[in-house]
Amino acid sequence: MVTVKFFASLRRASGVTGYKSEARSVAELLKEAEKLYGPGMAASLKACTVLVNGRNIHFLKGRRTRLEDGDEVALFPPLGGG
Amino acid sequence: MGNKGLGARLLYEMQEPGVDPLSPRNHLIVTTAPMTGTGAPSTNRFNVTTRSPLTGAIVCSNSGGDFGVHLKRAGYDALIVKGKAKSPVWLRIGEDEVSVEDAGELWGLDTEKTREKLPPKTGKLVIGPAGENLVKYACIVSQERVAGRAGVGTVMGSKNLKAVVAGGNMKPRPAHEEEYKKACKAWREVLKNHPTTGGELPSYGTAMFINRCNAANAIPTRNFSMGTFPYADEVSGETLAETRLEKNYACYGCVIACGRRVKVGGKSVKGPEYETLALLGPNLENRDLEAIIEWNYQADLLGLDTISMANTLGFVMELAEKGLIPSDLRFGKTAGISQAIEDIAYRRGLGEDMAEGVRYLAGKYGGEDFAIHSKGLELPGYEPRGAVGHGLGYAVANRGGCHLSGGYVVYVEANGPILVDPVTTTGKAGLVILLQTLLESISTLGCCNFTVFTMLLPKLLEWNARYTPVAKSLSMSFQYSGDLLGWALSTLPPWLLPFKPPFIMFPQVKSHSLCTGSDMTMGKFLQLGQRSYNIERLFNVREGFGSSEDTLPKRLTEELQRAEEPRSRVPLDKLLPRYYRLRGWDAGGRPKKKLLDRLSIREV
Numbered sequence: 001m002v003t004v005k006f007f008a009s010l011r012r013a014s015g016v017t018g019y020k021s022e023a024r025s026v027a028e029l030l031k032e033a034e035k036l037y038g039p040g041m042a043a044s045l046k047a048c049t050v051l052v053n054g055r056n057i058h059f060l061k062g063r064r065t066r067l068e069d070g071d072e073v074a075l076f077p078p079l080g081g082g
Numbered sequence: 083m084g085n086k087g088l089g090a091r092l093l094y095e096m097q098e099p100g101v102d103p104l105s106p107r108n109h110l111i112v113t114t115a116p117m118t119g120t121g122a123p124s125t126n127r128f129n130v131t132t133r134s135p136l137t138g139a140i141v142c143s144n145s146g147g148d149f150g151v152h153l154k155r156a157g158y159d160a161l162i163v164k165g166k167a168k169s170p171v172w173l174r175i176g177e178d179e180v181s182v183e184d185a186g187e188l189w190g191l192d193t194e195k196t197r198e199k200l201p202p203k204t205g206k207l208v209i210g211p212a213g214e215n216l217v218k219y220a221c222i223v224s225q226e227r228v229a230g231r232a233g234v235g236t237v238m239g240s241k242n243l244k245a246v247v248a249g250g251n252m253k254p255r256p257a258h259e260e261e262y263k264k265a266c267k268a269w270r271e272v273l274k275n276h277p278t279t280g281g282e283l284p285s286y287g288t289a290m291f292i293n294r295c296n297a298a299n300a301i302p303t304r305n306f307s308m309g310t311f312p313y314a315d316e317v318s319g320e321t322l323a324e325t326r327l328e329k330n331y332a333c334y335g336c337v338i339a340c341g342r343r344v345k346v347g348g349k350s351v352k353g354p355e356y357e358t359l360a361l362l363g364p365n366l367e368n369r370d371l372e373a374i375i376e377w378n379y380q381a382d383l384l385g386l387d388t389i390s391m392a393n394t395l396g397f398v399m400e401l402a403e404k405g406l407i408p409s410d411l412r413f414g415k416t417a418g419i420s421q422a423i424e425d426i427a428y429r430r431g432l433g434e435d436m437a438e439g440v441r442y443l444a445g446k447y448g449g450e451d452f453a454i455h456s457k458g459l460e461l462p463g464y465e466p467r468g469a470v471g472h473g474l475g476y477a478v479a480n481r482g483g484c485h486l487s488g489g490y491v492v493y494v495e496a497n498g499p500i501l502v503d504p505v506t507t508t509g510k511a512g513l514v515i516l517l518q519t520l521l522e523s524i525s526t527l528g529c530c531n532f533t534v535f536t537m538l539l540p541k542l543l544e545w546n547a548r549y550t551p552v553a554k555s556l557s558m559s560f561q562y563s564g565d566l567l568g569w570a571l572s573t574l575p576p577w578l579l580p581f582k583p584p585f586i587m588f589p590q591v592k593s594h595s596l597c598t599g600s601d602m603t604m605g606k607f608l609q610l611g612q613r614s615y616n617i618e619r620l621f622n623v624r625e626g627f628g629s630s631e632d633t634l635p636k637r638l639t640e641e642l643q644r645a646e647e648p649r650s651r652v653p654l655d656k657l658l659p660r661y662y663r664l665r666g667w668d669a670g671g672r673p674k675k676k677l678l679d680r681l682s683i684r685e686v
Contacts, residue, residue, distance in 0.1 A: 007293045008282055011320055047544040049500055054299040054310070054468070056500040058557050062549040074297035078499050078547035079277045079540060 084115025089131030115528020147224025152205025210385025257599030289319030360463030361392035457482030473652030512568025576605025
């Protein structure tokens with residue numbers, strides 16, 4: 001099982017803080033999340049920052065990054081500030 | 083030009099070397115900028131510059147609030163205070179006269195009560211008991227905003243100056259008034275329509291970074307011994323917004339409104355900023371949001387910098403766990419913290435030592451390897467082993483361990499759009515220079531640093547987050563060109579960038595040109611930051627600072643944050659020489675004559 005966490009506006013759009021998934025790749029997980037939380041999430045998920053165990057998937061294998069049991073996937077809107 | 087740059091130059095030129103920061107000969111300089119009080123958005127800032135009693139280096143502490151605007155209305159661009167009053171006083175600055183008033187009845191009051199007793203409808207700078215008692219990290223408060231770092235409030239206290247009050251009816255007139263008004267209106271729209279300044283910052287405030295940093299191994303936990311905290315969400319911006327937020331709070335003339343008003347114990351108070359949440363939360367292994375709000379309010383009333391204060395608490399907790407100091411403070415326990423904060427402000431018991439900061443405590447009780455400071459200034463709320471470029475920024479920052487003077491590289495490494503690999507050293511030295519220069523230029527124009535976010539075009543970053551091969555190439559090329567960009571900024575003359583920066587990315591620059599009547603090109607804009615940063619550096623060099631002070635504790639440079647990631651430390655041995663070379667500084671971290679000539683800076 002993979003732990004998925006939504007943050008900031010993604011949390012508002014989905015109405016949940018996260019969920020448990022059995023997806024085997026980031027691409028599969030994003031499709032699943034879109035199905036689960038409706039078209040309101042689709043645009044946000046198309047361009048969101050994805051971290052797998054704290055690493056941005058740019059520095060792994062992008063959306064083809066494989067997911068293993070126990071992995072933690074964090075999804076953020078691409079911009080922030082503070 | 084103004085604010086930070088002007089303050090640095092005035093201090094460098096007016097103050098002789100070797101002045102004790104708490105002696106009457108130290109200058110306390112408050113500066114504004116040409117756009118302050120003219121109606122431009124997010125340009126209400128004022129800056130306090132002095133020699134820090136905590137670090138011995140220059141400190142430029144930038145704040146919101148409304149003092150800068152009122153100082154302008156009284157007819158002044160800057161205020162320079164030197165000397166020491168024989169007894170407590172406050173300073174009244176009006177259009178026609180400046181007077182020194184007795185502050186006997188104000189001395190001993192907290193910052194809120196002090197403000198209430200001073201004349202209404204004026205701008206006020208006040209210190210609390212911590213500043214009066216010369217706690218080394220006392221702050222200055224304006225409205226609810228704070229010039230917090232490195233003891234600017236301590237210097238004010240050392241002059242027996244409890245408060246400064248300014249007011250009047252004068253209004254600076256922009257050179258091209260009508261065009262300026264139109265530009266400011268368009269600038270407000272740019273800020274409102276940007277997803278950061280018009281979306282996330284108003285929604286979650288700076289606290290939005292808690293979850294972002296935590297997810298990217300960059301939240302300081304247990305005195306910076308780890309980069310993640312399992313309960314971070316309980317003290318996050320999202321939780322604050324969902325459970326505590328009453329309304330947003332904006333500085334004078336600001337459309338971003340990132341400040342928070344929150345409810346605690348039936349009272350409406352200022353909400354904690356990111357740094358305070360990170361350092362009083364995860365860094366103390368504390369998940370009690372209500373307690374953090376209360377401690378933050380208490381620190382503001384007493385006039386303490388929450389970054390240094392929270393680091394001091396964390397360091398004492400670790401010293402106590404290791405049996406090196408007699409204290410009951412412990413990680414994960416809220417008991418005793420409120421009392422310790424009060425003891426610091428009044429220098430009671432162990433508070434006497436804690437009031438001197440982490441570096442002093444390490445000298446007396448040991449634990450230098452995990453004493454989290456640089457140049458004596460305690461580090462802000464980003465664990466740099468999760469963002470090594472940010473760590474380099476901490477080490478070289480002119481005012482000591484500071485995220486802003488360090489360039490805020492964590493934004494592109496871990497908590498913003500994440501454009502570069504957080505643990506590689508490739509390109510990082512140059513990116514630190516690029517971002518330091520940008521922030522310095524923005525500050526020198528008198529703008530809030532948050533206005534810099536408009537530089538990041540939303541479309542471009544959304545495209546980057548689509549994770550296509552082209553998007554990856556974009557990220558990689560930004561990272562690999564980092565050193566080239568840093569070198570170019572330090573080496574090439576400004577006339578090589580003769581164009582005016584696009585308004586949608588840099589509305590500050592065009593607005594500034596219309597305000598002053600003096601055209602500013604991209605080259606000139608960036609040169610402002612270069613000049614300002616190098617003048618600050620020259621001040622420090624003159625006070626004996628060199629490469630040996632550009633450092634971090636061993637915990638951050640030698641110990642790995644995560645055993646499975648061999649790059650999760652800040653390799654300063656690699657990064658520093660490259661940074662100096664690209665900056666045009668010698669191996670001792672001193673600006674070379676060639677660079678100073680190019681920037682038309684005269685050594686004093």
